[in-house]
Amino acid sequence: MSKTRKNAAILAIGDELLSGRTRDMNIHYIAGWLADRGIKTGEARIVADESQAIASALNELRTGFDYVFTSGGIGPTHDDITASAIAEAFGVGCPISEEAKALLQEWYQTRGEELTEGRLRMARIPEGAILIKNTVSGAPGFQIENVFVLAGVPAIMQSMLEDVDYRLDHGRADHVVTIMGKGLESQLAEGLRAIEQALYGVKIGSYPGKTGKGHNLSIVVKSLDKALAEQAAEAVAALFRSLGSEPEVIEGTKRPDEGGQKG
Amino acid sequence: MSKTRKNAAILAIGDELLSGRTRDMNIHYIAGWLADRGIKTGEARIVADESQAIASALNELRTGFDYVFTSGGIGPTHDDITASAIAEAFGVGCPISEEAKALLQEWYQTRGEELTEGRLRMARIPEGAILIKNTVSGAPGFQIENVFVLAGVPAIMQSMLEDVDYRLDHGRADHVVTIMGKGLESQLAEGLRAIEQALYGVKIGSYPGKTGKGHNLSIVVKSLDKALAEQAAEAVAALFRSLGSEPEVIEGTKRPDEGGQKG
Numbered sequence: 001m002s003k004t005r006k007n008a009a010i011l012a013i014g015d016e017l018l019s020g021r022t023r024d025m026n027i028h029y030i031a032g033w034l035a036d037r038g039i040k041t042g043e044a045r046i047v048a049d050e051s052q053a054i055a056s057a058l059n060e061l062r063t064g065f066d067y068v069f070t071s072g073g074i075g076p077t078h079d080d081i082t083a084s085a086i087a088e089a090f091g092v093g094c095p096i097s098e099e100a101k102a103l104l105q106e107w108y109q110t111r112g113e114e115l116t117e118g119r120l121r122m123a124r125i126p127e128g129a130i131l132i133k134n135t136v137s138g139a140p141g142f143q144i145e146n147v148f149v150l151a152g153v154p155a156i157m158q159s160m161l162e163d164v165d166y167r168l169d170h171g172r173a174d175h176v177v178t179i180m181g182k183g184l185e186s187q188l189a190e191g192l193r194a195i196e197q198a199l200y201g202v203k204i205g206s207y208p209g210k211t212g213k214g215h216n217l218s219i220v221v222k223s224l225d226k227a228l229a230e231q232a233a234e235a236v237a238a239l240f241r242s243l244g245s246e247p248e249v250i251e252g253t254k255r256p257d258e259g260g261q262k263g
Numbered sequence: 264m265s266k267t268r269k270n271a272a273i274l275a276i277g278d279e280l281l282s283g284r285t286r287d288m289n290i291h292y293i294a295g296w297l298a299d300r301g302i303k304t305g306e307a308r309i310v311a312d313e314s315q316a317i318a319s320a321l322n323e324l325r326t327g328f329d330y331v332f333t334s335g336g337i338g339p340t341h342d343d344i345t346a347s348a349i350a351e352a353f354g355v356g357c358p359i360s361e362e363a364k365a366l367l368q369e370w371y372q373t374r375g376e377e378l379t380e381g382r383l384r385m386a387r388i389p390e391g392a393i394l395i396k397n398t399v400s401g402a403p404g405f406q407i408e409n410v411f412v413l414a415g416v417p418a419i420m421q422s423m424l425e426d427v428d429y430r431l432d433h434g435r436a437d438h439v440v441t442i443m444g445k446g447l448e449s450q451l452a453e454g455l456r457a458i459e460q461a462l463y464g465v466k467i468g469s470y471p472g473k474t475g476k477g478h479n480l481s482i483v484v485k486s487l488d489k490a491l492a493e494q495a496a497e498a499v500a501a502l503f504r505s506l507g508s509e510p511e512v513i514e515g516t517k518r519p520d521e522g523g524q525k526g
Contacts, residue, residue, distance in 0.1 A: 015468055018304040020295020021483065022470070025286075027309065032283020041281040043316065046290065046307040049468075053306065076449040077469040078456035118452030153471060186339040189381030193341035205278055205312075206340040207285070208416060220284065 005171035006066040008034055010044040011057055013072040013082050014152055017046045025154045026071040033161060038171030039067070049073055054085035062089075062147050067168065072152030074141065076118040082149060083142075087126035090144055097125035100140055107138030133163040143167065175226040177233035180215040181240035181247035191239040192219065195232055201225055202232045213248055268434035269329040271297055273307040274320055276335040276345050277415055280309045288417045289334040296424055301434030302330070312336055317348035325352075325410050330431065335415030337404065339381035346405075349412060350389035360388035363403055370401030396426040406430065438489040440496035443478040444503035444510035454502045455482065458495055464488055465495045476511055 010030050016022040024046060031041040042065055047053040054073070061068045073082030087094035100123035101115075108115050122139035125131070132141035132148065136156045142149050148164050150157045185206050196204045205220040219236045223229040233249060240247040273293050279285040287309060294304040305328055310316040317336070324331045336345030350357035363386035364378075371378050385402035388394065395404035395411065399419045405412050411427050413420045448469050459467045468483040482499045486492040496512060503510040 015466075016470060016483070017291075018294050018307060020291060020298045020304075023288075023291035028280075028283060028286035031281050035283045041283075042311065043320075044281060044309040048305065057306075075469070075471070077452045078459060079468055116449050116452070118449040121452070186379050186381040189340045189379070189384070196341060203278075205342055206338070207279060208338070220279070 005038055005040055006169050007040045007042045008067040008069060009042055009061040009065040011054075011061060011068060011070040012044070012046045012152075013049060013054055013070060014046075015048050015079070017072075018048055026150075026152065026157055029154065029158065030069050030071070030161070036173060037165070037168060038173040039168065040171075049079050049081055051081055051085040051088060054082060055089035058086060058089045058147065062145070066146060068147045069150060070147065071150045071157050074122065074139070074149060074151055076116075076121050076139075080121065083124050083126060086144065086147065086149060090126060090128070092127040092144075094124050094126050096120065096123045097129075097131075100125050100131060103131070103140060104138060132160050135159045135162075172224055174222040174224060175229040176252065177221045177229050178250045179219045179221065179233055179236045179240065179247050180211045180213070180250070181217060181219075181237075181243070182215050182245035183217050183240060183243045185217060187243055188217070188219070188236075188239055192236070195235045195239075199223075199228055199232050199235075202228055204232065204236070211248075215245070215248060268301055268303055269432050270303045270305045271330040271332060272305055272324040272328040274317075274324060274331060274333040275307070275309045275415075276312065276317055276333060277309075278311050278342070280335075281311055289413075289415065289420055292417065292421065293332050293334070293424070297332075299436060300428070300431060301436040302431065303434075312342050312344055314344055314348040314351060317345060318352035321349060321352045321410065325408070329409060331410045332413060333410065334413045334420050337385065337402070337412060337414055339379075339384050339402075343384065345412060346387050346389060349407065349410065353389060353391070353407060355390040355407075357387050357389050359383065359386045360392075360394075363388050363394060366394070366403060367401060395423050398422045398425075435487055437485040437487060438492040439515065440484045440492050441513045442482045442484065442496055442499045442503065442510050443474045443476070443513070444480060444482075444500075444506070445478050445508040446480055446503060446506045448480060450506055451480070451482070451499075451502055455499070458498045458502075462486075462491055462495050462498075465491055467495065467499070474511075478508070478511060 010027050012024050017024045027044045034041055045057050047057050073080050084094045105115050125142050126144050129142040129144040134140050136159045141160045150160045192204050202223045207218045221229050221232040237247045273290050275287050275290055280287045290307045297304055308320050310320050336343050347357045368378050388405050389407050392405040392407040397403050399422045404423045413423045455467050465486045470481045484492050484495045500510045
């Protein structure tokens with residue numbers, strides 16, 4: 001655990017995510033996973049399966065953030081071009097890795113299947129990268145410097161994070177309190193601003209959207225300092241009570257699924 | 264309708280989208296809505312509620328794409344800073360707009376509610392912008408040059424798109440055919456590559472993931488030329504049949520919800 005918290009960017013790769021066909025699942029998952037480890041996601045991007053777009057986004061993100069996580073485009077078909085695009089971004093080659101090839105050979109042999117030419121594509125790894133284990137379908141991801149290249153299929157991507165966890169410098173996670181009540185954002189606006197200004201080190205977000213128990217507004221209070229977060233949460237709860245609504249307060253980083261996108 | 268297809272970028276704004284709290288809904292919706300209008304989404308980004316991050320992403324995107332759509336951060340609370348960040352990006356002021364103020368006054372008056380100070384914040388509109396109608400909750404979005412600034416709450420954002428539609432230069436939409444069958448990506452990889460190379464103007468994507476009828480792989484074929492798309496779809500169907508799987512073929516831009524993120 002380091003004193004300064006690391007930050008991260010996420011780069012989801014895939015035409016299907018920009019055509020309206022598929023709704024990305026991975027940005028949300030990775031961001032939550034990182035938050036639990038005290039690592040803050042500063043930005044996420046979605047780009048198409050185009051070498052130039054991938055390489056240029058990657059080069060911006062890897063110099064701007066401590067870590068970059070990519071998802072997608074490392075499968076066996078012709079439209080899987082992430083590995084070579086990333087090699088291009090780093091200015092290195094992308095040959096068949098003997099280590100990855102051996103790994104795939106063993107994986108398929110054990111299952112009585114063949115290492116076809118398409119599958120062998122998945123052993124192409126940028127020079128200097130180290131592998132990331134895939135316990136779901138064999139073909140590895142890889143890490144090159146501060147960039148972690150993961151699969152796009154959510155279950156596979158999630159299994160790869162297990163082999164990434166110990167490579168990261170965890171930070172202190174925010175203490176999070178969610179206060180849900182009934183009221184209009186505009187009725188709480190002045191009070192929330194006053195609370196945030198009074199308590200340095202507290203960040204407050206306001207999210208309209210139905211929650212359980214007939215509440216329609218979630219206020220999320222965050223601070224590295226637990227006492228400060230609780231003090232802010234108390235003040236927010238008092239605001240709701242002044243509007244005649246008895247709020248529900250949830251401590252901890254478990255994030256409610258309800259409560260929508262804001263503003 | 265123009266001869267050259269316009270492209271677009273989407274910028275979703277909100278801390279909640281990067282903390283793992285809320286899964287963005289808007290990128291997927293806007294991208295599909297644009298695809299139906301023959302406008303291709305080239306990139307999407309998610310940034311936090313930070314002026315600098317919003318302004319710098321916006322300035323990159325608005326010069327790189329024909330249209331930019333932002334969502335989020337135009338509500339009444341202290342963390343809604345999108346309007347002023349966008350004014351900053353354009354180097355203009357962000358005063359109370361008399362037109363927006365009048366609109367809000369009428370909206371709340373009709374409902375017997377008050378135009379509070381928080382609500383008045385929602386009348387702050389960058390100089391030179393024109394308003395975008397919000398039929399759900401009154402407070403308008405705005406357009407400034409090629410940038411469309413929409414709410415983050417999905418229902419409100421979607422209502423605003425209705426008032427944006429006629430301002431856009433529609434293109435011809437791709438003809439899309441989805442072929443679903445049973446097989447491994449690696450078994451089809453070579454065949455798909457050959458089809459894409461043989462039929463210029465066809466783009467093929469391969470997406471593993473369970474679909475109905477026991478199929479596990481969706482191949483999506485796209486082309487501006489309907490005949491070409493159908494020819495490619497026939498060839499893909501034949502590939503599936505050669506593997507002993509009778510494929511299901513869906514024509515048109517209706518996108519199946521199943522079938523996941525790839526590679």
